[in-house]
Amino acid sequence: MGFDPIRAETRFGFGLSPRIAPPTGIEEMLDGVRVRDEMARRFPIEPFDEFRARIAERAISRKASRSEDMSEDARAAAKARQKAISRKAYRDGLGWMRQAMLRRIETRTGFRERLAAFWGDHFTAYGKGAVIRAGTGPYLEEAVRPNLAGRFEDLLIAAVTHPLMLNFLNQDRSIGPNSVQGRNKPGRGLNENLAREVLELHTLGVDGPYTQGDVRQLAELFTGLDWTPQRGALFRKKAVEPGPETVLGKLYGGAPRIAPVLEVLRDLARHPATARHIAWKLAVHFVADQPENDLVAAMEARFLETGGDLPAVYEAMLRHPAAWAGPGNIKRPIAFVASSLRALDAAPAVLSPWGYKEINQNLRRPLMRMGQPWERPIGPDGWAEEDSAWTTPQGMAGRLQWALSLPELLGQAGPDPREFVEVALGPGAPESVRFAARAAESRREGVALVLMAPAFQRY
Numbered sequence: 001m002g003f004d005p006i007r008a009e010t011r012f013g014f015g016l017s018p019r020i021a022p023p024t025g026i027e028e029m030l031d032g033v034r035v036r037d038e039m040a041r042r043f044p045i046e047p048f049d050e051f052r053a054r055i056a057e058r059a060i061s062r063k064a065s066r067s068e069d070m071s072e073d074a075r076a077a078a079k080a081r082q083k084a085i086s087r088k089a090y091r092d093g094l095g096w097m098r099q100a101m102l103r104r105i106e107t108r109t110g111f112r113e114r115l116a117a118f119w120g121d122h123f124t125a126y127g128k129g130a131v132i133r134a135g136t137g138p139y140l141e142e143a144v145r146p147n148l149a150g151r152f153e154d155l156l157i158a159a160v161t162h163p164l165m166l167n168f169l170n171q172d173r174s175i176g177p178n179s180v181q182g183r184n185k186p187g188r189g190l191n192e193n194l195a196r197e198v199l200e201l202h203t204l205g206v207d208g209p210y211t212q213g214d215v216r217q218l219a220e221l222f223t224g225l226d227w228t229p230q231r232g233a234l235f236r237k238k239a240v241e242p243g244p245e246t247v248l249g250k251l252y253g254g255a256p257r258i259a260p261v262l263e264v265l266r267d268l269a270r271h272p273a274t275a276r277h278i279a280w281k282l283a284v285h286f287v288a289d290q291p292e293n294d295l296v297a298a299m300e301a302r303f304l305e306t307g308g309d310l311p312a313v314y315e316a317m318l319r320h321p322a323a324w325a326g327p328g329n330i331k332r333p334i335a336f337v338a339s340s341l342r343a344l345d346a347a348p349a350v351l352s353p354w355g356y357k358e359i360n361q362n363l364r365r366p367l368m369r370m371g372q373p374w375e376r377p378i379g380p381d382g383w384a385e386e387d388s389a390w391t392t393p394q395g396m397a398g399r400l401q402w403a404l405s406l407p408e409l410l411g412q413a414g415p416d417p418r419e420f421v422e423v424a425l426g427p428g429a430p431e432s433v434r435f436a437a438r439a440a441e442s443r444r445e446g447v448a449l450v451l452m453a454p455a456f457q458r459y
Contacts, residue, residue, distance in 0.1 A: 001324045006426040011328050011459045012286060012318070013110020015339030018423045020108055026318045030311055032109030034149045039103035039113065040141070043348075045096045048138035048164065049232060051089075055131045056229035058085040086130040091356040093134030097374050098351055098359050100137065104338035105346055112148065115314070117334070118285050119144050121382035123159035123202065125168040126375055132167060136375040139164035152278060152308035153269035157262060160198055163227035169193040169380065176223040176241025190241070195219035197380050203268040205277035210248060217245040221252055221264060235261075275303035279313065284385050286459075287323050295322040328459040330387040333370035335459070336399060337363065340451050343424040346410050362409050369398035399457075403448040417446025424450050 008029060009015060009022035016022065023029045064070060064078035107113050120140045127135040143162045147155035159165055166172045174191035175182045182189065195218035199210045220241040227233045240256035250267065253260040268274060279299035283291035295317065302309075302316040317323050331339065341351075354362065367374055371392065377383050384390075407414035414420075417437035421429045433453040440446030450456060 001321050003318075004324055006428065007324055009110055010339075010426075011324075013114055014104040014107070014335065015110075015342045016424060016426060017105075017342050018345050020106075023111075026315070029109075029111045029318060030315055033112045033115060033311060033314065035109070037112075037145060038109075039107050040145060042106065043099040043102045045099050045137045045141045046092070048135060048142040048162070051135055051138035052163065052229045052232060054085055054089055055129070055135075058082055058131050059229060061085065089131045089134040093137065094356045094359040094364060096134075096137035097363060098354055101338055101341060101363065102348055102351055105342045105351075106348065111314075114286070115148050116140070116145050118282070119148065119155065121377070122281065123155075123165070124377050124380050124382040125159070125162070125165045127164055127167050129167070132164070135164050149311050150309075151269075152274070152303070152310055153266045155310070156202060156269045157265050160194070160202065160265060161225060161233055161261075163233050166194070166225055166227050166233070169197055171222060172226050174219065174223055174225075175239045176220060178242055179223060179240055180238040181236070182239070182241075190216075190219055190223065192216065192219040193380075194225075195222055198265075198268065201381055203277065204271060204273040205280075208273045208277065214247050218247050218264065221245040221247065221261060224256060224258070225261065269308055272304060275300045275308070278308075279303055282313065282317060283323075285329075286317065288326055288329060289386055292322040295320045329385070330390045331457055331459055332383060332390055333367050333372035333395065333399070334374070336370070336451075336457065337367060337402070339456075340403065340406060341410075343420070343451075343456075344406065344410060344412070344415070344447070350410055366398060366402040369394070369401070371395040371398070396452075400448065400452055403451040404444060406451070407444055407447055414443035414447045417443060417450060420447055420450055425453075425455050430455050 003026055005022040005024060006016065009017075012029065013022075023032070061078045061082040065075050065082055067075065067078075070078070104110075104113050120136075123144060125136065125139060127133045139162055143158040143165075144155070147158050163172075170191045171194040173188065174194070175185065175188045177189050192215055196215050199208060199215060199218065200206050204210055224235045224237060224240040225233075226236045226239065235258045237256035242256075244251050244254040245260075246252070247264055248267075248271070250264075252264050276296070279296050280291070283296050283299060287295065298320050299313050299316045302312045306312040364374055371390065371394065372383060415423070417440050418434070421434050421437045425433065430453070433450060433455055436449045436453070437446050440449055
């Protein structure tokens, strides 16, 4: 089996649209990854470089609210300002959620949006703190989206050294025990979180050829990576553990500089175990929980041949017959919501006026009931890929409840279910779904029946 326009949009994008034609070939899908990011232009999300100014402003207000040199009224005003900054960041974060959904609904390059979601999950990060908790969207905008069509090593460096990742994995608290700062601040020391996740999740994989010694040495090499709200990412020489470090048998460093950190990340990005791990993760996400070995091997080979050129790896996947065969994975809740909105042609004119209350009620809370809170995976390994994680009774009940309410949320009577079947599933829609749509007692129920059909629930 080879390219199919319906599967191109449903398996590798965010579903069919009544208004936007599916791609006509694999080259068009790949070109869609390389062209200008039109969705980011139309539905902007604040980049982190701008967002961190909010964190700095709140820190100033927090300090003022605790200053004994200020009057009681001034401290109260500073405390109120501190709360207002946090509240606005939370509400803006909900607005960025709406923007991300609109990108999925309106895109003509669905594969690009799916890749952005995949890599955002691979490099899971969210902030720990009142304002920075809303920073995932800005982080993805700055570190992930610009690197979808480059080399894996550039994406790796952008994500791993980003302020949000450093905050998420406590790297901004890591100090070499024998560094200048370590000797002056004995209460602080080495934190191995970032090093462990880089090896286990981001590059080599959980079964990769590394030891606890490699984790420790990489963590010592990473000392110095830091950030501040005022300056962004930076490198603190006085926090660096003295001496060279050995990672996977290679010696790095010897002087407190950023260059050895970038060198080790590039080496890890080009490692054969990384090629296998990334190929496997992409195949699992886009094709099946247990992808064919031949598919993974073809993608792995292209990764190694091209030095981790991501479009080459994507092409190897898309040109392999196994990528187009089989039933496909169960959609995660976010993909289910996005593809449902896309099938119903939820226009920007409808969603854009939604304020934080409507977004919270219509998107955020339903996703929580379905089991996938927006930008809040349980751990640094991101969301589960296994179908069993998304077919729980509670999760499916949440999907049904939301599907039944969807036309009303969009201010629609709902389309004729008999016509909606083909809009949502294409001309090859199963006869069982067509029959259910014909037999529905109302448009609302008919739409929900189509959205809850196994054929729509799978990519």
